[in-house]
Structures are given as C-alpha cells and as structure tokens.
Amino acid sequence: MGKREISEAVSARFEERRQAAEMQAMRRKSELQAALPALAALDRERAETATELMNAAFQGREGLEKRMGAIRERQKALLAKRAQILEKAGYPADYDAVKRRCDKCGDTGFVDGKMCPCMKREIVMEGYRRSGLGKLLERQRFDNFDLSRYSDSPLPGKSLSARDAMKTIYRDCMKWAQRFSLDAPSLLLIGNTGLGKTHLTSAMAKSAIDKGFDVLYLSVPTMLSRAEKERFIREGSEEETIVQQMLEAELLILDDLGAEPSSTLASSLIYTVVNERATVRNLPTIINTNLDMAHLERTYGAAVTSRLLGLFKVMHFVGSDLRIN
Ligand SMILES: [Zn+2]
Structure with a gap:
C-alpha cells in the first residue's frame, strides 16, 4: 500500500x-x-x-x-x-x-514527459482514499478548527485556560504538518473524547498525503480485529498483513488506543510496531488515546508506556467535550 x-x-x-x-x-x-x-x-x-x-x-x-x-x-x-x-x-x-477527460494529456497522464496535473490530483485523491481517513480529510482541516469552542476561564489550579492550552497545541500541530517529512517527531495525543484529537490528526494526515507521503490511519480496535483474523490465515499468503502495512506506512496513525479490550496481543503488537517504526525504520507515528498515563500503564504495561514517553512528543488535550457544549 x-x-x-x-x-x-x-x-x-x-x-x-x-x-x-x-x-x-x-x-x-x-x-x-x-x-x-x-x-x-x-x-x-x-x-x-x-x-x-x-x-x-x-x-x-x-x-x-x-x-x-x-x-x-x-x-x-x-x-x-x-x-x-x-x-x-x-x-x-x-x-x-x-x-x-483531460484535453492536456489525452488521458495518458503525461505531457512532454512530465506528469499532468490531472494525474497528480488523482494520485493525491487515491492517497486520501487508501489512508483510511476518507471523508474526514475533507471535513476536518486546520482552517475550520474552532478555538473559540474551548473555554477561556482558567483551568482548575492554573492561570491558563483550555483555550490557551489548545492554541499552543493547534500551532504545534500546524508547524508539525508544515514541516512534515520522514524524520518528523512521533506524537502522542492524550485527552478525553470530543476534544478535537481526531480533527487535528486528520488535518496533519492531509498535509502529509498532499506532500506525497503514504499515510495509514487505523483505529486500534479495528487494527486488532484484523490482526486477530490474520493469525489464522495460512502462511505464504501473498496479501500484505496489517502488521507489515503498519510497519511500512510512511506515517502511521493509530486512533483510539485504549478503546479495545486489553489483551496480550494488543500490548505486544503495539510495542512491536511502535518500537520498530521508531528505532529501526525511523518513521513517524501518531497515537491518539483517551487514557491518561497511569491508565495506559495499567492497560499496556510499563514497557509500552516508557517506550511511548521516550519516543513520542506528548500533547495533552484539555477542556470539556466540544460535542456537548
Ligand atoms: Zn491530464
């Protein structure tokens, strides 16, 4: 892929x-x-x-x-x-x-040996389609991320408001997207449901695809059920496994870590993928989770959490659920 x-x-x-x-x-x-x-x-x-x-x-x-x-x-x-x-x-x-369809290239995709804009556009669209994000990429963009939906009253015990904190996160995500290349840092987005993690992730994914990178988005529960199924497929199958796809994608996005029932398969798969991408292949990964650090450690064990903390830039999403307000 x-x-x-x-x-x-x-x-x-x-x-x-x-x-x-x-x-x-x-x-x-x-x-x-x-x-x-x-x-x-x-x-x-x-x-x-x-x-x-x-x-x-x-x-x-x-x-x-x-x-x-x-x-x-x-x-x-x-x-x-x-x-x-x-x-x-x-x-x-x-x-x-x-x-x-195209008068410029007569549907050959090339004009004077150069790729026609119509083919470039179609390659980007194909990237959107294959990324697994589909329509989200059109709806969830940087330009329609609404900071005014976060409260501007100070967070409990702090002088910062949720809006201040989110403004910093928003800017960091945008910078990350603008500068995206294969050596971009991996990101761990932590925070409750409905605080815009998926929105900013889609916006970052879109920038990477537009730059021609191969992006794979998977929700962790979906990824695990596919991995489970593949364990029973006979060996020597030509199909690329989900694990191979996760290891090879130039940008991997794992959404909703912690939404799956905890299992040894989950912990070991996530550890393997995160570790190999970061240390062997040097490829960036984005992980979104609703769990806080203590909860993550209880679910996946200390090995996974210390790997995440060591290899990922952590972003704490704050505020109250935007879909309710
Ligand atoms: Zn053309």
Whole structure:
C-alpha cells in the first residue's frame, strides 16, 4: 500500500479509461454506420483518402505539397459533410469521437514527459482514499478548527485556560504538518473524547498525503480485529498483513488506543510496531488515546508506556467535550 502501489493503481486506471473511450467510440461508429448508409459510404470514402495520401507520398517530391493539399481539402469536406449527416439524423457531431477527460494529456497522464496535473490530483485523491481517513480529510482541516469552542476561564489550579492550552497545541500541530517529512517527531495525543484529537490528526494526515507521503490511519480496535483474523490465515499468503502495512506506512496513525479490550496481543503488537517504526525504520507515528498515563500503564504495561514517553512528543488535550457544549 505504498507510494508505488498508488501510482501503479492510478496508471492502470488511466490506461483502462483510454481503452474504454476507444471501445465506446468504435461501438458508436458501428452503430452509426449500421443506422445511416450514407454515413457508411462516406466513411469508406474517407478511408480511401488515407490510402491516397500514402500513394501521393510515394510519387516523389515534385508537386508533393499540391497533391497532398488537394487530398486534405477533400478530407475536410468529407468531415464537414459527415457532421451534417449526423446532425440531420439527430446525433451530436462528436457522437463517435474518442472522448477524453483531460484535453492536456489525452488521458495518458503525461505531457512532454512530465506528469499532468490531472494525474497528480488523482494520485493525491487515491492517497486520501487508501489512508483510511476518507471523508474526514475533507471535513476536518486546520482552517475550520474552532478555538473559540474551548473555554477561556482558567483551568482548575492554573492561570491558563483550555483555550490557551489548545492554541499552543493547534500551532504545534500546524508547524508539525508544515514541516512534515520522514524524520518528523512521533506524537502522542492524550485527552478525553470530543476534544478535537481526531480533527487535528486528520488535518496533519492531509498535509502529509498532499506532500506525497503514504499515510495509514487505523483505529486500534479495528487494527486488532484484523490482526486477530490474520493469525489464522495460512502462511505464504501473498496479501500484505496489517502488521507489515503498519510497519511500512510512511506515517502511521493509530486512533483510539485504549478503546479495545486489553489483551496480550494488543500490548505486544503495539510495542512491536511502535518500537520498530521508531528505532529501526525511523518513521513517524501518531497515537491518539483517551487514557491518561497511569491508565495506559495499567492497560499496556510499563514497557509500552516508557517506550511511548521516550519516543513520542506528548500533547495533552484539555477542556470539556466540544460535542456537548
Ligand atoms: Zn491530464
């Protein structure tokens, strides 16, 4: 599910699209020729002019331009007549033309050896789709993260308000996204449900995808149930396992750590993935959790929590549930 797979999938789609457009044009041409005998005769005449052009080229250079020019004039006249026949019969003039979505590249995805913007756009969209975040990426952005929804009265025992604290977190997340590259620090977002962790995570994910990085988003309960299933799949299966995908994604996002029933599988999987990504592969990870540190330690053990504290930048989300207020 890496970058290469994404661009291969998009290339294949462009190829299919071109072939489908050509098939459709051919089908429509046969349909027209069957329905309109005058058009069929005219098309035969057009085919002859193509042969004539070739013959004209073989007759030597002298008078070549003139000979070819005359044939081209006839071709033009035939095309105009063809459009008339179609119009009279109630068809659009381009009814059996090969229809392309992009005029710039003719759906090849490339113009003068450079990737066409239409293909670039489709690769980004494919990245959104495969990331697992889907529609969230459109809805949850930095520009619609509303700080005014956090209270501006001081937090218990502090001079800071929830809004002050969240303003800092918001800015840090935005900076992280702007500078994102493979050596970006891993982040641990801690805080109760409804404080905007998923919102800021989606916004960060989108920046990474827009920069061309391969992002994988998984909620921990979903990830674990997939990992459980895969334990029973026979060995040697071609399919990439969820664990491989988690290890290889350029940015991995694990949402809702702690929402799953605690188990040894959960602890050991999370430890393996977090540890290998950080120390062997040097790849960034974002983890979101509703649990506080003490709770995390009770659930996953000291090994996991000390790994998280050592390798992740911790962000404490504060305030009261925004969905209720
Ligand atoms: Zn194009």
